Amino acid sequence: MFGVMSDSNFLVQIKGVDKMFHRGSEDISVLRDLNLNVRPGEFLALMGPSGSGKSTLLNLIGGLDQPTHGTVSIGGENVATMPSRQLAAWRARHVGFVFQLYNLLPTLTAERNVELPLLLTHLSRAERRKHVEAALGVVGLSHRTRHYTRTLSGGEQQRVGIARAIVTDPTLLLCDEPTGDLDRKAGDEILALLRALNGQGKTIIMVTHDPHASHSATRTIYLNKGQISDTMPE
Numbered sequence: 001m002f003g004v005m006s007d008s009n010f011l012v013q014i015k016g017v018d019k020m021f022h023r024g025s026e027d028i029s030v031l032r033d034l035n036l037n038v039r040p041g042e043f044l045a046l047m048g049p050s051g052s053g054k055s056t057l058l059n060l061i062g063g064l065d066q067p068t069h070g071t072v073s074i075g076g077e078n079v080a081t082m083p084s085r086q087l088a089a090w091r092a093r094h095v096g097f098v099f100q101l102y103n104l105l106p107t108l109t110a111e112r113n114v115e116l117p118l119l120l121t122h123l124s125r126a127e128r129r130k131h132v133e134a135a136l137g138v139v140g141l142s143h144r145t146r147h148y149t150r151t152l153s154g155g156e157q158q159r160v161g162i163a164r165a166i167v168t169d170p171t172l173l174l175c176d177e178p179t180g181d182l183d184r185k186a187g188d189e190i191l192a193l194l195r196a197l198n199g200q201g202k203t204i205i206m207v208t209h210d211p212h213a214s215h216s217a218t219r220t221i222y223l224n225k226g227q228i229s230d231t232m233p234e
Contacts, residue, residue, distance in 0.1 A: 011172070011203055012038035012061060017070030019056055019226075030056050032226040034070070043198040044205045045217035047232070052223045054207040055176055061205060062174045063091045075171060092120045096165030100177035102157045104164075106150035110141060113149055114164045121168070135163040139193060155186030162193060166202070173197065175206040179213050191216040 019031040030053045038044055046054050059065040060072050063079045072080045074094065082090060096117075104113045111132050118128040136145050139159040149157055158178060165173055175194065179187035187210075195216050198204050206217060214220045222229045 009040065010037040011040040011042075011075055012036065012205070013071070013073040014057075014061070015071045015073075017060065017067045017072065019053070019060065019065075020068045030226055031060075031067070034226065034228060036221070036228060038203065038205065040203055041198070041201055042203055043194070043216065043218045045214035045220040046205060046207045046223060047209065047211075047214055047220060048223035050209075053226050054223050057223065058174050058176055058205065058207050061172070062095045062097060063087050092117060093168065094171040096168065096170035096173045098158070098161050098165045098173065098175040098178045100180040102149075102154075102161045102181075104149040104157055104160055106148065109146050109148055110136065110152070110160045110163075111145040113160055114167050117164060117168050131167050132163075135167040136160075138166065138197075139163045153186070154182050155189055158182060158186070158190050159193065162190070162197075166197065171203065173202050173204045175204060177207055177209065179208070179210065184212075187213065 014034060014036040017031055017034040018029070021028045021030060034057070046057065048054050056065065060067055060080075061074065063082070066080050070080070071078050077090070079087060079090065114132045114135055115128055118131060121128075123131065133142070133145070136142055139162050141156065141159050141163065144152065144156060149160055152160065162178075178194070179190050182190065191213055194204055194206070198218070204217075206213070208214055222232055
């Protein structure tokens with residue numbers, strides 16, 4: 001853990017966040033006066049209709065974007081005001097991203113894809129290899145380390161994506177529709193893996209459209225028209 005957490009030791013604290021985008025002369029409000037707290041070790045599912053701001057919120061939490069107004073604090077640090085260079089280093093250390101379409105490099109093997117985040121660290125080659133082997137072992141792909149990702153199934157590619165996300169042992173795992181491109185069997189395997197990681201103490205925030213996927217979370221909230229609710233919007 002890092003920073004000095006307050007307010008009952010919430011890991012994620014989002015206060016009064018607005019997010020607007022500009023399209024020509026038009027201002028588009030995506031998030032409005034949004035407040036959210038997430039405790040360490042939670043597995044939070046974030047649901048809502050398309051265009052409700054789910055991915056925008058995930059990007060704000062991960063430091064990929066900044067709010068128009070308000071604060072986004074992770075572990076007591078306000079990432080919304082960090083200089084870009086500091087933010088990049090913070091993100092590399094504390095956030096792991098899992099994407100719907102995997103975002104793997106097909107010309108690299110599974111182990112090389114997983115190693116990529118470690119190239120930003122000061123670890124030696126031997127140390128990087130040890131971390132990669134451990135991460136691929138966690139996701140059950142020790143036997144596929146030297147296979148090119150283009151030869152792997154969709155479920156296996158997503159496992160590589162998760163291994164890449166956890167290889168630096170990040171504080172927070174952010175998943176954007178991690179089962180959205182998979183069939184039910186492969187999707188259930190990925191959800192079981194995420195539950196196992198959460199059981200080991202990893203804090204997870206997952207955007208999903210699938211109520212079945214949300215059942216794996218310890219808490220589900222709904223986003224509609226830029227605001228959060230504990231109940232499904234009508």
